[in-house]
Structure formats: C-alpha cells, structure tokens
Amino acid sequence: MxxxxxxxxxxxxxxxxxxxxxxxxxxxxxxxxxxxxxxxDMEINWCQGCFHCQVYGECRQNDDMQRIYDxxxxxEAVVIGTPIYMGHVSAQTKTLLDRLLALINVLRGESxxxxxxxxxxYSQGRGSDGENVMKELGVRLSHLGMSFVGIVGxxxxxxxxxxxxxxxxxxxxxxxxxxxx
Ligand SMILES: Cc1cc2nc3c(=O)[nH]c(=O)nc-3n(C[C@H](O)[C@H](O)[C@H](O)COP(=O)(O)O)c2cc1C
Numbered sequence: 001m002x003x004x005x006x007x008x009x010x011x012x013x014x015x016x017x018x019x020x021x022x023x024x025x026x027x028x029x030x031x032x033x034x035x036x037x038x039x040x041d042m043e044i045n046w047c048q049g050c051f052h053c054q055v056y057g058e059c060r061q062n063d064d065m066q067r068i069y070d071x072x073x074x075x076e077a078v079v080i081g082t083p084i085y086m087g088h089v090s091a092q093t094k095t096l097l098d099r100l101l102a103l104i105n106v107l108r109g110e111s112x113x114x115x116x117x118x119x120x121x122y123s124q125g126r127g128s129d130g131e132n133v134m135k136e137l138g139v140r141l142s143h144l145g146m147s148f149v150g151i152v153g154x155x156x157x158x159x160x161x162x163x164x165x166x167x168x169x170x171x172x173x174x175x176x177x178x179x180x181x
Pocket of ligand 1 (some may be wrong): 084088124129
C-alpha cells in the first residue's frame with residue numbers, strides 16, 4: 001500500500017515536515033511505500049474557479065498539481081501537514097485543498113478521495129487554535145469520503161526543528177503512521 005505525505009510549510013527544518021515524516025516512518029515500518037511532496041517547492045497555481053473539473057473530470061491547469069492528483073489516486077492514505085498562519089492553514093496548504101475539487105464531482109456525489117485514510121499534522125507558534133482548525137478540516141475531508149484517523153501537532157514551535165524535543169508529538173506521529181498501513 002502507498003501512503004502519501006504533503007507538506008504545506010515553506011521552511012527548511014520545518015516542524016510540520018518533521019512530523020509528517022514521522023508519520024510516514026510509522027507507516028513504512030508497517031510495510032507501506034511512502035512518498036512526500038513539499039508544496040512550496042512545486043509549481044502549483046491557485047484554483048481558477050472555472051469548474052472545468054466538474055464538467056470534464058480533470059483540472060485544466062497543467063502544473064505540478066497533476067503529479068499530486070496521480071499520487072493521491074494511487075495512495076491508500078494521505079498525510080496533510082500545515083503550519084498555522086493567521087489562525088488558518090498556510091496559503092500553500094489552502095491552494096492544495098482548493099485544487100482537490102478536481103478529484104470530486106459535486107453533482108454526482110463522487111469522490112476519488114473516498115476510503116483513503118487521513119492524518120492531519122500541524123505546527124504553530126503562540127496560538128492554540130491549530131487543533132480546532134485541523135478538526136474542522138478533518139470533518140470537511142470526511143464529508144468528501146476520507147477516513148479520518150487522527151491529528152498530531154502542537155504549539156510553541158516557532159523555532160525550526162523545535163519539535164525534535166517534543167517526544168510526545170514524535171511518538172504520537174509515529175503511532176498514527178502505523179495506523180495508516
Ligand atoms: C505568516 C505567519 C503567520 C503565523 N500565524 C500564526 C498564528 O496565527 N498562530 C500561531 O500560533 N502561530 C502562527 N505563526 C507561527 C507558525 O505557525 C509557527 O512558526 C509554526 O511552527 C511554523 O511551522 P513550520 O516549522 O512547519 O514552518 C505564524 C507564522 C507566520 C510566518
């Protein structure tokens with residue numbers, strides 16, 4: 001089985017990325033094949049709201065999102081990680097989420113996300129709203145057919161790499177990964 005990780009932080013030594021990789025490590029231990037994408041390093045345009053995908057079943061933008069669509073289609077589980085920016089997911093992550101519309105047919109109630117397991121990862125600074133933001137996102141993606149496994153993340157993580165000292169989060173991330181495979 002394949003587990004896909006998607007990282008919505010632009011930073012090097014990103015706490016989000018470290019946690020996503022920990023989840024993937026857990027999945028790999030259980031025999032999963034893993035792949036990771038960092039949105040910031042890719043050419044991914046904003047959704048143009050044209051609804052081409054709702055008519056033709058695919059996004060008309062020929063950018064790196066096509067690689068993510070293929071990877072999601074062939075994965076049994078997806079890990080989406082984001083830093084919390086201004087009380088929400090990062091712009092990179094929001095662009096990814098909007099572009100997921102191309103995997104769904106709203107009128108026919110079809111979703112290529114159906115049945116895929118989901119783990120959500122977040123990292124934040126002084127705030128404490130990440131958990132709720134992720135819970136809400138989990139509900140939304142569940143409505144699109146995903147099977148929500150859990151959330152891992154925390155605050156006080158402004159320093160790049162700070163999460164390496166948070167054994168509780170690293171252990172939880174690894175555990176959630178083992179539940180994906
Ligand atoms: C533009 C911007 C907005 C931010 N907004 C928030 C916020 O609303 N709440 C919060 O707790 N931290 C906020 N932060 C801090 C980041 O969430 C924090 O540094 C996070 O751990 C970064 O994740 P990363 O290490 O994966 O890049 C913000 C940081 C930036 C750059």
